[in-house]
Amino acid sequence: MDLFLQYMANGVVIGSTYVLVAVGLTLIFGILGVVNFAHGEFYMIGGYAGIVAITVLKLPVLPAIAFVLLVAAVVGIAAEAILHKPMKNHDATSSIISSFGLAVALQNAALVVMGPQPQRLNLDVSKIPVLSSLPTDFGPVFLPQQRLLIPIATVLLIAILYVVLRYTWTGRGLRAMAQHATVARLCGVRVERVAIVTFITGAALAGTAGMLMSSVFFVYPIVGNMIALKAFTVVILGGMGNVAGAAVAGLLLGITESLTSAYISNAMRDVVGFVFVILVLLFRPQGLFGKAVERS
Amino acid sequence: MTQFSRRHMLAVMGASVAAPSVLRAQSSDPIRLGGMLPLSGPASIEGRQILSGVQFAIEEANAKGGVLGRRIELVMEDDESNSTKGVTAVRRLIEREKSPFIVGTYASAVAIAASKIAAEYKVAMLSGGSTAAGATDQNTPGDPWFFRSWPDSNAQGDDTARAIVEKFKKTRVAIIHDNTNYGVTLAAQVTRVVSGVGGTILSTDSYNAGEQDFSSMLTKLRSLRPEAVYIGGWAGDGANIVRQAVEAGIRTQFVGSGSMNSDDFIRLAGPASEGFAVASLYEPSTPNPVGKAFGERFRARHNLDANTLSALGFESMTIGIEALRRVGKPDGLEIQKMLKGGMKDFQLVQGPAGTTAAFNAKGSVDFPNFIAVVKDGKRRLDV
Incomplete structure (x- = not known):
């Protein structure tokens, strides 16, 4: 039983990163209809940006996060200009294919600039004011502060996203776009700006996840491949375009993986998620939390 | 008639002036030795470390007057860990550069493909890092063309x-x-x-x-x-x-x-x-005195500790040069024969003290691996 709680905690930590990456992915799909296969690369760039900020520029943690967000914003703007702006009047396959191209280009750019060897962010938690005072033992559960930071940051970021979507003009614009692009435009929503904001938000969430995880795991040029696949799993489970669904499904996937590797076999952990996706697509194609909508 | 004889005269004069220098060129032109390693692509980090050992072997040999009275020039080919590129590289090193033996390469699949070609040309290869048993197992026992001066995987x-x-x-x-x-x-x-x-x-x-x-x-x-x-x-x-x-x-x-x-x-x-x-196979703190001396010379030259990779690059090139010196002429077949049986007294930097280049029938040298333990951020053999 003691171990069960530890497995759950491990699952929540890893699930939190899935949430951060998947929420951005589902936003971009839900609002703009772009299936972004380069989303894992946003995560990878966030990880490298964090390493550059802390190891090379020697910034403290908060400015380092600001640096990662800045880089993510630039990446988001560029990705929008490549994947959405020229493609929005084309078939959806155009943006899918160009997002694959962007993923390959970004991976190779990382290979040239940062090299093939894995790298790690040495985040000294003892220098982070609030975090260093947090406990690491919760009864039978042990979570180092670097890991504890991840679910905390996820909850904060998702809360901020919720408030923005719910109460701000920009958020209303985003939601309006998701419901009906033409009507939103008629109502005065600046569609071009919404597209850019969406991409920036997606890149910022994935980039923050990348930065947080690079202090626990490693970053290397193709690290985004598996993350992107996991994020797609989460998005499908949660219902395409459903932000709350992605948050719940992300945690569920993390916990399922953790329990699989604990009680069945570690080799099966990646298989389980994909089996779920196939089952969901067969029996509940709108996702676990999606509403079935008849398109007119 | 006069015109012909004048041209004839000129030709004779020209030849008599040129001939001695042609003869001299044969003995003092540098001898070109070939190496192939992954210098770009996924294994380039390893490839470059091995190259530093190969270059060091050549530098040391040249400082001692080269081989057969000639200076040694290294010709490197980049195989990018790709079998097709490796095969092309081997052909180029043999056909164009006339390399009497080849040091290479790191990726075992590439080494296997390339050494088959080299064997057809009767040119021996000395491993540039490939450790897979498959590379020496494909040799005909008793007649190996791919040599690896350390034990297999x-x-x-x-x-x-x-x-x-x-x-x-x-x-x-x-x-x-x-x-x-x-x-x-x-x-x-x-x-x-x-x-x-x-x-x-x-x-x-x-x-x-x-x-x-x-x-x-x-x-x-x-x-x-x-x-x-x-x-x-x-x-x-x-x-x-x-x-x-x-x-x-x-x-x-x-x-x-x-x-x-x-x-x-x-x-x-x-x-x-x-x-x-x-x-x-090798650590700078090795109990092998030959290996320790190499580590000290390497450190003095590069201000960097030698490691397994630079040691094996150095080893393969040094063995090749020594075999060439003992044969006395750049002849691929003779060098292979020398490697097969004539190097049993040649001491290696890898392995325990007293390890020699005694290649077995499959082209491998057998010695026990060290078990290194990390202490204070460095691999050490004495713990």
């Missing part, structure tokens, strides 16, 4: 597994391996050897290469209380596992596959790598 796995029980006295062993051919083969071998020398395998877990989160697998492993954990896989994954194991509270003897004999592993794993054990 099977021997490395055997020595490592044996050390868990015999050197570290740990009998309750857990195995973690990746799902590649490399990891699966090693796991099977370690299971066989450890059980054979009286150890027990508590559990075997596998993971996909490049997987990031091992926390739950390691939490489960901790409850089994293994005395030693063997990891078979790539260095990056191994470092990740060792780090997360310490986080999960596992305090035990970690032993890794040969791929984890790298400074990158120690850098990535950080303090968690203390006590980690891995098979090694």
Whole structure:
């Protein structure tokens, strides 16, 4: 039983990163209809940006996060200009294919600039004011502060996203776009700006996840491949375009993986998620939390 | 008629002026020796370290007056760890550069493909890092064309597994391996050897290469209380596992596959790598006096410690040059014969004291691997 709680905690930590990456992915799909296969690369760039900020520029943690967000914003703007702006009047396959191209280009750019060897962010938690005072033992559960930071940051970021979507003009614009692009435009929503904001938000969430995880795991040029696949799993489970669904499904996937590797076999952990996706697509194609909508 | 004779005269005069210099050119032109390594692409980091050893061997030979009275010039080809490129590189080194032997290469698949071609041309190859048993197993026993002056991957796995029980006295062993051919083969071998020398395998877990989160697998492993954990896989994954194991509270003897004999592993794993054990062919702290002297000369020249890779690059090139010197002419077939039987007195920098280039029928040199242990962020042989 003691171990069960530890497995759950491990699952929540890893699930939190899935949430951060998947929420951005589902936003971009839900609002703009772009299936972004380069989303894992946003995560990878966030990880490298964090390493550059802390190891090379020697910034403290908060400015380092600001640096990662800045880089993510630039990446988001560029990705929008490549994947959405020229493609929005084309078939959806155009943006899918160009997002694959962007993923390959970004991976190779990382290979040239940062090299093939894995790298790690040495985040000294003892220098982070609030975090260093947090406990690491919760009864039978042990979570180092670097890991504890991840679910905390996820909850904060998702809360901020919720408030923005719910109460701000920009958020209303985003939601309006998701419901009906033409009507939103008629109502005065600046569609071009919404597209850019969406991409920036997606890149910022994935980039923050990348930065947080690079202090626990490693970053290397193709690290985004598996993350992107996991994020797609989460998005499908949660219902395409459903932000709350992605948050719940992300945690569920993390916990399922953790329990699989604990009680069945570690080799099966990646298989389980994909089996779920196939089952969901067969029996509940709108996702676990999606509403079935008849398109007119 | 007069015109012809004048031209004739000129030709004769020209020839008489040119002839001595043509003769001289044959004896004082540098002799070109070929090497092929992955200098770009996925294994370029390893390739460049091996190259530094190869270059060092040439520098030292030239400082002693070269070979056969001629200066040595190194001709490098980049095979990019690609078999097609490797085959082209070998052809170019033999046909155009007339290299009497070739040092190369790192990736075993490329070495196997390239050495088949080299054998057709009757030119011997000396491994540039390839350790797979397959590369020497494809040689015709008794007539090898691919030579490797250190033991193969099977021997490395055997020595490592044996050390868990015999050197570290740990009998309750857990195995973690990746799902590649490399990891699966090693796991099977370690299971066989450890059980054979009286150890027990508590559990075997596998993971996909490049997987990031091992926390739950390691939490489960901790409850089994293994005395030693063997990891078979790539260095990056191994470092990740060792780090997360310490986080999960596992305090035990970690032993890794040969791929984890790298400074990158120690850098990535950080303090968690203390006590980690891995098979090694060469360390600057080697008890082998020839190897120690090489390490000191290398350090003086590069201000950098020699490692397994630079040592083996140095070794292969030095053996080739020595065989060429003993044969007395750049003749591929004669050099192969010399390597087969004539180098048994030539002392190596790799392996324990007294190791010599006594190639066996398959073209490999047998000696026990060192088991290096990480202490204070460095692999050491004396702990």
